[in-house]
Amino acid sequence: MAKEITSREENYSQWYNDLVVKSGLAEQSPVRGCMVIKPYGYAIWEKMQSVLDGMFKETGAQNAYFPLFIPKSFFSREAEHVAGFAKECAVVTHHRLMNDPDGNGIVVDPDAKLEEELIVRPTSETIIWSTYKNWIKSWRDLPIMCNQWANVVRWEMRTRLFLRTSEFLWQEGHTAHATAEEAQAEAERMVQVYARFAREFLALPVIVGRKSPNERFAGALDTLTIEAMMQDGKALQAGTSHFLGQNFAKSFDVQFTDKDGSQQYVWATSWGVSTRLMGALVMAHGDDNGLVVPPRLAPIQVVMVPIFKTDEEHVAIIDKMTALKKDLEAKGHTVKIDDRDTLRPGFKFAEWELKGVPVRLAIGPRDLENGTVEVHRRDTMEKKTVALDGLADSIESLLDDIQQNIYKKAFDFRAAHVEKCDDWNEFKEKIGTGKFLLCHWDGTAETEQKIKDETKATIRCIPVDSFVCEEEGKDIYSGKPSHQRVVFAISY
RNA sequence: CGGGGUGUGGCGCAGUUGGCUAGCGCAUCUGGUUUGGGACCAGAGGGUCCAGUGUUCGAGUCACUGUACCCCGACCA
Numbered sequence: 001m002a003k004e005i006t007s008r009e010e011n012y013s014q015w016y017n018d019l020v021v022k023s024g025l026a027e028q029s030p031v032r033g034c035m036v037i038k039p040y041g042y043a044i045w046e047k048m049q050s051v052l053d054g055m056f057k058e059t060g061a062q063n064a065y066f067p068l069f070i071p072k073s074f075f076s077r078e079a080e081h082v083a084g085f086a087k088e089c090a091v092v093t094h095h096r097l098m099n100d101p102d103g104n105g106i107v108v109d110p111d112a113k114l115e116e117e118l119i120v121r122p123t124s125e126t127i128i129w130s131t132y133k134n135w136i137k138s139w140r141d142l143p144i145m146c147n148q149w150a151n152v153v154r155w156e157m158r159t160r161l162f163l164r165t166s167e168f169l170w171q172e173g174h175t176a177h178a179t180a181e182e183a184q185a186e187a188e189r190m191v192q193v194y195a196r197f198a199r200e201f202l203a204l205p206v207i208v209g210r211k212s213p214n215e216r217f218a219g220a221l222d223t224l225t226i227e228a229m230m231q232d233g234k235a236l237q238a239g240t241s242h243f244l245g246q247n248f249a250k251s252f253d254v255q256f257t258d259k260d261g262s263q264q265y266v267w268a269t270s271w272g273v274s275t276r277l278m279g280a281l282v283m284a285h286g287d288d289n290g291l292v293v294p295p296r297l298a299p300i301q302v303v304m305v306p307i308f309k310t311d312e313e314h315v316a317i318i319d320k321m322t323a324l325k326k327d328l329e330a331k332g333h334t335v336k337i338d339d340r341d342t343l344r345p346g347f348k349f350a351e352w353e354l355k356g357v358p359v360r361l362a363i364g365p366r367d368l369e370n371g372t373v374e375v376h377r378r379d380t381m382e383k384k385t386v387a388l389d390g391l392a393d394s395i396e397s398l399l400d401d402i403q404q405n406i407y408k409k410a411f412d413f414r415a416a417h418v419e420k421c422d423d424w425n426e427f428k429e430k431i432g433t434g435k436f437l438l439c440h441w442d443g444t445a446e447t448e449q450k451i452k453d454e455t456k457a458t459i460r461c462i463p464v465d466s467f468v469c470e471e472e473g474k475d476i477y478s479g480k481p482s483h484q485r486v487v488f489a490i491s492y
Numbered sequence: 493c494g495g496g497g498u499g500u501g502g503c504g505c506a507g508u509u510g511g512c513u514a515g516c517g518c519a520u521c522u523g524g525u526u527u528g529g530g531a532c533c534a535g536a537g538g539g540u541c542c543a544g545u546g547u548u549c550g551a552g553u554c555a556c557u558g559u560a561c562c563c564c565g566a567c568c569a
Contacts, residue, residue, distance in 0.1 A: 274569050346529035
């Protein structure tokens with residue numbers, strides 16, 4: 001009973017925290033607000049990285065790396081951008097330590113003060129645009145599309161594992177284009193890449209939409225988002241893609257000579273997803289037995305547990321398992337034989353369930369005799385005994401089925417928790433009960449702010465590809481005319 | 493930064509109106525029996541009770557100060 005976790009019903013945040021820690025994804029670091037991502041968690045993140053990387057390359061983006069430190073003067077060039085991040089920056093002011101003259105260990109050497117402070121990047125727009133300036137002279141240099149995998153630091157007041165930590169890992173793409181249309185199209189294309197990743201790999205149904213001006217990225221003209229529903233009915237912003245217009249180009253003076261010889265400012269986008277996706281994975285699919293990892297992201301897709309009494313049985317079972325493992329690996333599956341001899345089978349079952357491995361195979365003396373295998377699927381917890389012959393062929397479709405089923409489960413859950421709402425009192429009652437509410441909005445920041453103040457709910461997005469509802473109506477709060485419904489929810 | 497709470501072996505906790513050698517569960521280690529759903533028995537190791545000061549014959553327990561962490565707000569991927 002060592003690893004039992006709090007149930008979802010009992011306390012959702014406690015359940016989440018337990019699950020992240022006890023499944024071996026990550027743990028809190030002694031450093032304030034920081035997190036240690038453990039090997040199992042990092043393996044899933046690496047899988048996400050490799051899939052996303054492939055998708056980015058298809059769009060023509062290339063990986064690059066820009067510095068961690070940003071001179072304060074770069075940072076302050078774009079006014080809105082500074083305002084958005086200034087309150088949560090870590091700043092490097094000195095470059096040397098020394099022995100304390102009073103003998104109390106080590107102190108910062110006051111003589112080593114930097115002439116200009118360096119900001120630890122909270123995002124890289126500023127350093128990248130000051131670099132792009134030198135890369136872009138002519139229309140022939142465009143577009144430029146770079147992505148970087150990096151860590152960023154945002155000094156948040158309150159933190160939660162994966163969802164909001166002081167330091168987190170992410171990817172950020174930054175592109176420069178000759179025309180507004182091209183940049184806008186790039187921003188839209190990338191949000192669709194994220195949506196496809198979420199749906200097909202994370203098995204996470206997401207709403208693609210546009211942020212209201214209040215919720216936009218600091219310095220963007222348009223922010224596109226994918227919004228997912230967690231099992232407590234709260235919304236999680238899982239990825240964003242921004243059309244930055246010419247704001248950064250103008251702030252950093254990035255101009256090119258166009259075909260007609262005129263000087264033009266470039267048009268920009270940026271887009272990113274972070275290790276928050278790990279949190280989404282946990283909160284969207286996990287249950288009281290542990291994680292449920294979609295097969296397409298699982299570092300281990302099939303785990304095998306031998307059950308035996310005698311050495312002869314052990315040898316025979318491991319033989320069979322090794323042969324089966326080879327077959328499965330030939331088909332591209334990742335397989336682990338859990339041959340630890342100090343643990344009993346029941347313990348191993350529970351442990352692999354906690355880690356969310358999609359399929360578990362068990363072979364014992366009984367199976368040895370009958371030529372069978374016990375097959376257990378994590379998503380439904382169903383157990384079946386099947387013939388060993390031909391099993392390798394059926395695992396692929398089983399994994400597919402599990403992937404589909406996890407998506408469907410999340411999809412049905414969301415469907416059951418989204419509704420239209422046209423009455424303000426009803427809104428106030430329902431919004432706190434874990435629902436997405438589709439409501440009319442008059443398009444003003446004032447109304448949005450008032451709704452937020454009264455209910456904590458925000459406009460998650462104005463949907464563009466699911467839950468789109470363009471119709472005439474009246475604003476839920478102000479009663480003013482509206483042309484479409486937007487998604488309101490309490491968010492993480 | 494405002495409001496609330498908690499600091500006791502690695503983890504989770506108990507410890508009465510101040511009292512005798514600081515305890516329990518889990519984990520760890522040793523030996524044995526086990527192994528088809530989180531094993532059992534026997535034994536062992538592991539603590540400056542967050543820090544400082546004070547009250548007292550006596551402080552894990554009371555007071556003050558500091559500090560760390562957690563929860564609720566404002567901020568956010």
